[in-house]
Amino acid sequence: MRWSQAFIPTLRQDPADAEAASHRLLVRGGFIRQLMSGSYSLLPLGRRVAAKVEAIVRAEMNAIGGQEFLLPVVHPGEVWKRTGRWDTVDEIMVKFRDRRGVDLLLAITHEEIFTLLAAELSSYRQLPQLWYHLQTKFRDEPRPKAGLLRVREFTMKDSYSFDVDQAGLDRQFDNHYAAYTRIFRRTGLEPLAVQASSGVMGGSESVEFMVPSEAGEDLIAVCRSCGYAGNVERAASVPAPVEDAPWDGPPERFPTPGVRTIAALEAHGDFAAAGRQIKTMAYVVDGRLTLVLLRGDHEVMEQKLIDGLGTQNIRPGHPDEIREALGALPGSLGAVGVTGFPVIVDPALRGRRNMVTGANQDDWHLRGVTVERDIAVDRWLDVRRVEAGEGCSACGAPLEVFKAIEVGHIFKLGTKYSEALGARVLDEEGRECPIIMGSYGIGVGRQVAAVVEAHHDEAGIVWPVSVAPFEVVVTSVAADAGTTAAAEEVYRGLLERGIEALIDDREERPGVKFADAELIGIPFRITVGPRRLAEGKAEVMRRQGRVTEEMALEEAAARVAAAVIAER
RNA sequence: CGGGCUGUAGCGCAGCUUGGCAGCGCACCUGCUUUGGGAGCAGGGGGUCGCCGGUUCGAAUCCGGCCAGCCCGACCA
Numbered sequence A: 001m002r003w004s005q006a007f008i009p010t011l012r013q014d015p016a017d018a019e020a021a022s023h024r025l026l027v028r029g030g031f032i033r034q035l036m037s038g039s040y041s042l043l044p045l046g047r048r049v050a051a052k053v054e055a056i057v058r059a060e061m062n063a064i065g066g067q068e069f070l071l072p073v074v075h076p077g078e079v080w081k082r083t084g085r086w087d088t089v090d091e092i093m094v095k096f097r098d099r100r101g102v103d104l105l106l107a108i109t110h111e112e113i114f115t116l117l118a119a120e121l122s123s124y125r126q127l128p129q130l131w132y133h134l135q136t137k138f139r140d141e142p143r144p145k146a147g148l149l150r151v152r153e154f155t156m157k158d159s160y161s162f163d164v165d166q167a168g169l170d171r172q173f174d175n176h177y178a179a180y181t182r183i184f185r186r187t188g189l190e191p192l193a194v195q196a197s198s199g200v201m202g203g204s205e206s207v208e209f210m211v212p213s214e215a216g217e218d219l220i221a222v223c224r225s226c227g228y229a230g231n232v233e234r235a236a237s238v239p240a241p242v243e244d245a246p247w248d249g250p251p252e253r254f255p256t257p258g259v260r261t262i263a264a265l266e267a268h269g270d271f272a273a274a275g276r277q278i279k280t281m282a283y284v285v286d287g288r289l290t291l292v293l294l295r296g297d298h299e300v301m302e303q304k305l306i307d308g309l310g311t312q313n314i315r316p317g318h319p320d321e322i323r324e325a326l327g328a329l330p331g332s333l334g335a336v337g338v339t340g341f342p343v344i345v346d347p348a349l350r351g352r353r354n355m356v357t358g359a360n361q362d363d364w365h366l367r368g369v370t371v372e373r374d375i376a377v378d379r380w381l382d383v384r385r386v387e388a389g390e391g392c393s394a395c396g397a398p399l400e401v402f403k404a405i406e407v408g409h410i411f412k413l414g415t416k417y418s419e420a421l422g423a424r425v426l427d428e429e430g431r432e433c434p435i436i437m438g439s440y441g442i443g444v445g446r447q448v449a450a451v452v453e454a455h456h457d458e459a460g461i462v463w464p465v466s467v468a469p470f471e472v473v474v475t476s477v478a479a480d481a482g483t484t485a486a487a488e489e490v491y492r493g494l495l496e497r498g499i500e501a502l503i504d505d506r507e508e509r510p511g512v513k514f515a516d517a518e519l520i521g522i523p524f525r526i527t528v529g530p531r532r533l534a535e536g537k538a539e540v541m542r543r544q545g546r547v548t549e550e551m552a553l554e555e556a557a558a559r560v561a562a563a564v565i566a567e568r
Numbered sequence B: 001c002g003g004g005c006u007g008u009a010g011c012g013c014a015g016c017u018u019g020g021c022a023g024c025g026c027a028c029c030u031g032c033u034u035u036g037g038g039a040g041c042a043g044g045g046g047g048u049c050g051c052c053g054g055u056u057c058g059a060a061u062c063c064g065g066c067c068a069g070c071c072c073g074a075c076c077a
Helices: A021-028 A044-063 A077-083 A111-118 A166-186 A262-266 A302-309 A319-326 A416-421 A444-454 A481-496 A510-520 A553-567
Strands: A032-036 A039-042 A074-076 A095-097 A103-106 A129-138 A153-163 A192-195 A205-212 A218-222 A229-231 A252-255 A278-285 A288-295 A314-316 A343-345 A355-361 A364-369 A400-414 A424-426 A432-434 A436-443 A472-476 A501-504 A524-528 A537-542 A547-552
Touching: A021 A032, A021 A444, A039 A044, A044 A129, A044 A153, A044 A166, A044 A444, A074 A077, A077 A103, A077 A111, A077 A416, A111 A129, A111 A153, A111 A416, A111 A436, A153 A166, A153 A444, A166 A205, A166 A400, A166 A436, A192 A218, A205 A218, A205 A229, A205 A444, A278 A302, A278 A319, A278 A355, A288 A319, A302 A314, A302 A343, A400 A416, A400 A444, A416 A436, A436 A444, A472 A481, A472 A510, A472 A553, A481 A501, A481 A524, A481 A553, A501 A510, A524 A553, A537 A553, A547 A553
Parallel strands: A192 A229, A288 A343, A472 A501, A472 A524
Antiparallel strands: A032 A039, A074 A103, A095 A103, A129 A153, A153 A436, A192 A205, A205 A400, A218 A229, A218 A400, A252 A364, A278 A288, A278 A314, A355 A364, A400 A436, A424 A432, A524 A537, A537 A547
16 A cells, blocks of 8 residues: 555644553544444445454454354334333343334344344254354443543444353353453453443353553452452452451441431440441432342442342432331431341351441441341342452452453353343254353454554554554655656565555655655655665664664565564 | 533644634645655645524624543443
């Protein structure tokens, strides 16, 4: 490609609205342009990178037996009504009607339609199957941000496995785990595989692939000692224990005028230290007021509640409904003597005695509360958010917590979709059984952004060869006939060797050409200029680390081509 | 959805307080010079000032409404 004819609209200044490095550099480098919130056009450079990522994903999916499909983006609402998701994922789904008044939607994912196709399978002999496609998804996220990291419209590789039994699903899941590991290694990412919440997907097990990054939106807890890693939406830990002072008497009321917070109550003395309080949260779960109890110094992780209770329908209670139910406002709530409402208790409260909690009367609290004696526990459920420094639940070493970008997610789905949509086969004994499914996703654009987050410096992007929009740029730094001819010769030499080369033949000053080449991150630059040309030499610069090397002009194409091929 | 902020040329911004010819830098076009790290000089083109309405002799500027975008939080396969 000739730079003079290419559409590579680089910007000298950072765009004002870009914060994340990937957002800033992809816009500045002329890879993407925003159309609206959470929606980007891929320009030629961006498209080339995305195509490289897609090719790697395809190759690795095919290597584990995947068959490529292409399913529609507009789906009939009727199919989604059959699985219940027309209603349950209401908020992020764009719904509309066609001219006949038929309910339609923009696909947020493709379980329904792949499962519909899988309904044509009829025998265990046809299984296992592994189907995938690379297709646009549209999710009307409430807050798109950070360029390609969180968007509403995006391309995703989603695959779906179909098996007759759990062992088959386990194999497909493991195959994906291995394939994803290879995909990310090839694109220059080093994600951690973490235990994740399955969310509204349902299913028994899910693993996220997370690339540690300050630009990430998820928090993951990691144990350096034993390798345990979990999304904080699901991760467990061992909190520092708290010593209880002995107390065998009944709970005792004491006045706490104006006290509405854990911190304010602590001021009453050592006996009311945060770790010795019981925090009482009032949620409305499926329309019913539910008390959730934690240690005072612990935070609730709502996703754990959602997963543990098996419902999406959870919200904090409104002050007036809480007062009507319990007789007090948040800040003075407690579960002692409460019946008629489910009481969910975090296991960190197990065995605790002589604790402090609200008395369900404003300005009053109770002390001397022994959890199992005084509170009618309906269910023990880990709902506590893990904090950095707490003990790993597997080995006890301190956990680290940091931000990460989710670049892939794999789920064991089970039979939710196959049952709803009638995808059944006959097994070896002739019994009809629902197909056991898994689903597996990788966001292409997000992966591109994650690569930039992991591979950039002050001058711009530093693409790994495997996903670079071009592998080599030939920079001609003078317009005289001799230099131009020599640069063209090197460029031809690269093309003949099958290298994806770009020749910077623009009438620009050298500084502009160098800065642009580094901004867009081409892995190798061959500079041809009169100075070294007089000695029969060219300069080769590797973008990574910006190290330069002189070599004979006639060897440059061959030597750089060999280096490129070695890194593909 | 709550809080904060911003919409003026392709990009980055000033002008708005105190109403009176719509500006600056970069980019773009022409010419000359220059040519190994974002050149110099000269000339030139380009803007419904987010949209609608109001006040006023006169609105980028004041008032009202709306729209869009960004950041934080909530939310989020």
